[in-house]
Amino acid sequence: MYSLYLCNNAPMIDWQDLLHFVVLARTGSLSAAARTLGVDHATVGRRIAALERALDLRLVDRLPRSSPLTSDGRAIAELAMEIEEKVEAIRRYSRGAAAKPASAIRVSAPPSIAARLVAPNIPDFRRRHPDITLTLSGSTEAAALDRGEAEIAVRMTRPEEADLLVRRIGTMRFGLYALPKVAAQPPESWSFIGYDLRLDHLTQQAWLNSLLAGRQIVFRAGDVFGQQEAARAGLGVVALPVFLGDADPVFVRLPTAVPSPARDLWLVTYPDLRRSPAIRSVMDFLSEIVGKACQIRE
Structure with a gap:
């Protein structure tokens, strides 16, 4: 399990929580995110809730058929997608170099x-x-x-x-x-x-x-x-x-x-x-x- 840390080494964000949130932001609903990730929608919901607790922010408005992002959620999603792109670039580089x-x-x-x-x-x-x-x-x-x-x-x-x-x-x-x-x-x-x-x-x-x-x-x-x-x-x-x-x-x-x-x-x-x-x-x-x-x- 990978986490992002504060300068005092206190765990702040679980990377898997962030990844689940990025996929939710991209797909727009828990069920669609679950299909993309190959997990059940309850797992996606738990991951999003854990991220919200870690950040002390409400990121998603939970509606019956969709999960639109709050204004804070949209801001966090934009930043998280940049992190995802960097991580994927590292993976591509390693595949090419090795x-x-x-x-x-x-x-x-x-x-x-x-x-x-x-x-x-x-x-x-x-x-x-x-x-x-x-x-x-x-x-x-x-x-x-x-x-x-x-x-x-x-x-x-x-x-x-x-x-x-x-x-x-x-x-x-x-x-x-x-x-x-x-x-x-x-x-x-x-x-x-x-x-x-x-x-x-x-x-x-x-x-x-x-x-x-x-x-x-x-x-x-x-x-x-x-x-x-x-x-x-x-x-x-x-x-x-x-x-x-x-x-x-x-x-x-x-x-x-x-x-x-x-x-x-x-x-x-x-x-x-x-x-x-x-x-x-x-x-x-x-x-x-x-x-x-x-x-x-x-």
Whole structure:
């Protein structure tokens, strides 16, 4: 157990109490904080109460469905988040400085890139780097590198954090695809396959919406693979990354009235991790395979 001390060595704050409070401040409720931390909500409540006693301040207004911070709580949360960032920076530095040839590195990437570009090339990477074990996460959500969810990420939006090391490694382009028998039907009779409505903001979905011209989306899926399989079954027309659609022999690419969008792909890590030879090897590997499949210039 770690504590922060006053100058007379009297214990002042338990670091775990402070950490639980930071997560509560971020999530807004005891239940959400408990899910994030992997504990029950009563544990979060006890930790917050202990911190309030240590500081002799009321930090949270306890309401039935939420736990808004008091003015003192907001001030303490802001300071505590700065401490959390420093602690995480120390951890990152130690991982980079103490990195050994045998390393385990977590990579986050969009699902299509993770499954169809990175995973198939892992055997070659292992032959070249047998002492590096990769853990690959394919997610539409950006991994929080500042909270240790991954060491390296491939993102489809340029990060805004000033302290990240960012490199553009490719450009993802999109096309419209269907089975030949679907493509042979009159275009006005086409039906479409798209993303779940909660992902309607995605660039590729907005492009697909612009092509509908009154025609229907008859099936939605939260990931591109569900959409691809529905199109392979002949359900309708689907928008896919070009590297995915062109590689599927059952599809033909359809002409479109609206030019297809392109999204830059960014490789992201923290500069203090970059000193690790293992991190550099993984970054070079990702740059190579993504850059080859998603070339910046057509």
